[in-house]
Amino acid sequence: MSPLIQMNSIRIRMLSGFLFLILLLIATAVASITVLRKTKKIDQINLAINQLQVLTLDLIKSDNDYFDLDLSDENYFKTGHSTLLRQRDSLNFIIQTRVQSIMKASGEINYKVRDKLMHVYRLEKNYTEKFIALEKLSFSRGYKDFGLEGRMREYAHRLERSSLNIYYVLTLRRHEKDFLLRHDTSYLQRFNQLADQLIIQRTRSGDSIVVGHLKMYKQLFNQLAEIEILIGLNSHRGLRNELNSLAFQIGDQFYSLAKYSTQLTNDEQKNINYFYLLTLIGALVFSIGSALWISKRLSEPIAQLSQLMTDPANAYAYARFYKVSPGAATEINALMGSFVKLMLKTEEQLKEIKAKSKLVSYQNDKLKKLNTELDAFLYSTAHDLRSPLASLSGLIRLTEIENQQENLKDYIDRMKKSVARQEDFITQIAGYTKNKKLGLVIEPIQLENLIREIFEAHRYSEQRPVALTIKIHGSNEIYSDRARIQSVFNNLISNAIRYADPEKEISRIDVIVEIGERDIEIIFSDNGIGIEQEHQKRIFEMFYRANYNSKGSGLGLFILKKTVGKLRGKVSIKSAPGIGTTLLITIPNKVKLHPAKSVSQKLLQ
Numbered sequence: 001m002s003p004l005i006q007m008n009s010i011r012i013r014m015l016s017g018f019l020f021l022i023l024l025l026i027a028t029a030v031a032s033i034t035v036l037r038k039t040k041k042i043d044q045i046n047l048a049i050n051q052l053q054v055l056t057l058d059l060i061k062s063d064n065d066y067f068d069l070d071l072s073d074e075n076y077f078k079t080g081h082s083t084l085l086r087q088r089d090s091l092n093f094i095i096q097t098r099v100q101s102i103m104k105a106s107g108e109i110n111y112k113v114r115d116k117l118m119h120v121y122r123l124e125k126n127y128t129e130k131f132i133a134l135e136k137l138s139f140s141r142g143y144k145d146f147g148l149e150g151r152m153r154e155y156a157h158r159l160e161r162s163s164l165n166i167y168y169v170l171t172l173r174r175h176e177k178d179f180l181l182r183h184d185t186s187y188l189q190r191f192n193q194l195a196d197q198l199i200i201q202r203t204r205s206g207d208s209i210v211v212g213h214l215k216m217y218k219q220l221f222n223q224l225a226e227i228e229i230l231i232g233l234n235s236h237r238g239l240r241n242e243l244n245s246l247a248f249q250i251g252d253q254f255y256s257l258a259k260y261s262t263q264l265t266n267d268e269q270k271n272i273n274y275f276y277l278l279t280l281i282g283a284l285v286f287s288i289g290s291a292l293w294i295s296k297r298l299s300e301p302i303a304q305l306s307q308l309m310t311d312p313a314n315a316y317a318y319a320r321f322y323k324v325s326p327g328a329a330t331e332i333n334a335l336m337g338s339f340v341k342l343m344l345k346t347e348e349q350l351k352e353i354k355a356k357s358k359l360v361s362y363q364n365d366k367l368k369k370l371n372t373e374l375d376a377f378l379y380s381t382a383h384d385l386r387s388p389l390a391s392l393s394g395l396i397r398l399t400e401i402e403n404q405q406e407n408l409k410d411y412i413d414r415m416k417k418s419v420a421r422q423e424d425f426i427t428q429i430a431g432y433t434k435n436k437k438l439g440l441v442i443e444p445i446q447l448e449n450l451i452r453e454i455f456e457a458h459r460y461s462e463q464r465p466v467a468l469t470i471k472i473h474g475s476n477e478i479y480s481d482r483a484r485i486q487s488v489f490n491n492l493i494s495n496a497i498r499y500a501d502p503e504k505e506i507s508r509i510d511v512i513v514e515i516g517e518r519d520i521e522i523i524f525s526d527n528g529i530g531i532e533q534e535h536q537k538r539i540f541e542m543f544y545r546a547n548y549n550s551k552g553s554g555l556g557l558f559i560l561k562k563t564v565g566k567l568r569g570k571v572s573i574k575s576a577p578g579i580g581t582t583l584l585i586t587i588p589n590k591v592k593l594h595p596a597k598s599v600s601q602k603l604l605q
Helices: 010-068 074-079 083-108 114-141 147-161 166-182 185-205 208-231 238-310 312-320 330-402 406-437 447-458 482-498 556-566
Strands: 440-446 466-473 477-481 507-515 519-526 570-576 580-588 597-599
Touching: 010 083, 010 114, 010 238, 083 114, 114 147, 114 208, 114 238, 147 166, 147 208, 166 185, 166 208, 185 208, 208 238, 440 447, 440 482, 447 466, 447 482, 447 507, 477 482, 482 507, 482 519, 482 556, 482 580, 556 570
Parallel strands: 466 507
Antiparallel strands: 440 477, 440 597, 507 519, 519 580, 570 580
C-alpha cells in the first residue's frame, strides 16, 4: 500500500485532524461575519480610544522628560528653544483632533462614550494649562548661570570676592543649598535672618558695595524660593502635585472609558456565544475519539521515548537491545533509531569526559597547592627582606653618629633613602597580601585623629612645608576596618607629599569627608604636580608609573584601589598637570554592625 494512504502513517492521522479543524474554522467564520459587521465600527472607535490613551501617555512622558532633561540643560535656558516642548505641542494638537473625531464617530452609531470623552477632554485641557504655568515658572527660575538662579549666583560670587568674611558667605551659601536640596523653609528663614544681620552691620560700617550685593543676593534668593514654593517643595504641594493629580485622573478616566467600551463590545458578541459553545463541544468529542484511536499507534511510542530521555541509565541499556516496532508509525521508528544512535554516541563521550575530568581535578589540586605555596612565599620573602634592611639601617645610623665627614654624610643620606624606599616597597607587598587574605574587622574610628597621625608621620619625609586642612561633615566617628582605612590614607598622604610641586611655596592637602548613616564620601585633594590625562586610565594598575622619574614603586594606588574594593567601596581620580590631583572615595559606613565583629572571607569575595 502506498505510504500516502497508509493509516499507520502520522501524515494521514494529522491530515484528518487538520481537515476537521478547517471545517470548524469555516463554520465559525460564517457565523462571525454578521457580528463582525456590527462590531467593526465599535472596534475602530475602541482602537482610536486606545491610540488616544497612548498619545496621552506620550504627552505625559514628554512632560516628565522636559522636567528631567531640559530643566538641567543650559542650552535650553540660553536659547529658550526645546525639542520636547515642540513635540508636546504637536502631541497636544493631535490629541485634541482625535478626541473631536472620536466624539463625532460615536455620535453617528449611537455609541455611548461621548460624555466620558468630553470629561477626558476637559481634564487634558486643564492639565495643559497647569503645565504651561509650571513651564513658565521653571524657565523663570533658570539653571546655573541663567535666569534667577544665574543672577543669584552672580551676586553670591561677588560676595565671595568682597571684603565680607568668607565664613558668613559660606554660611549663606550653605543655607541656600540646604533649602534647594532639602526643600525646608527653615533654611530660608535662617538665610534671611543672617542676611539682615549682615546688612545692618555693613550699613553701620559704611560698606555700601557689600550692602548692595547682600540685598540683591537676598532679593533674588527669596524670589527663587517663592518660585520653588509655587512649583512645590514636595510631592504633595504646588503645581507639580496638581499636574500629577491631573495625570492620575486622566489615567483613571481612560481606564473607566476602556472598561465601559469593552462592556458594550461584549454585549454585541453575545449573539454568537451559543454557536461557539456548540463548536467547542464538537471539537471536544472529536478530540477524545481521536486521542483514543491515536494513543495506541502514536502516543505510546512517544511516551516511551520521553521516559527514556528522562532516565539515561535505562536509555543506554535500551539502546543496546533496541529493535524496530512494526506497530509504530514509520516516523516514530526513524526517530527511535536516531535516538538509539545518539545514546550510544553519548555513552562513549561520557566515558571520555569522565577520564578528562579526573585529569582536570588533579591539575586543579596542583594549582591550589601552588597558590598556597606562593602566599607562604610572599609572607616569608617580605619578612626575610625586611630583616637585613633593618640591620643595614641600624648600621647606617651608627656610622652617621661616629663619623661626621661631609661626603660620607651625603652618602649615608642616600643610603638611608634607598633603604627607606626598599622597606616601603616590602611593606606595600606585605600589605597587599594581608588585604587579599584577611577579613574585615569592624570597629569605631576617630577619623580626624587617624588622618592627623598619618600626616605627622609623613610631613617631614621630603623636608618641604605641607599644609593640611580637614573638614568633616557629620559625626567624626565611623565604623570600618582600621587597618585598611589607615592603609588608604597612608597611600594618599605619602603620594601627595612625594609628588609635591617644587614650584609652589607650600604643598597643600585638603580632605573633605561627608559621613552618613550608610556611606562615607572622602574627597582628597592636593596641589602637586598632577597626572597627565593619558596616564589616568592606567594609574590604578600594578607597578604602573605615570612619571619615569617617579620615586615610588608603582604599587601605592594599586593597593589603594584593592583596599577600597575590599571595603566594598569605589574610587575615582581627576587630575591636571601643574594644578593637582583629586580622588573621590566612597565606602560603606558599617555603623549597624557590632564593633570588632569579623566579616568572613566569603562576604569579601
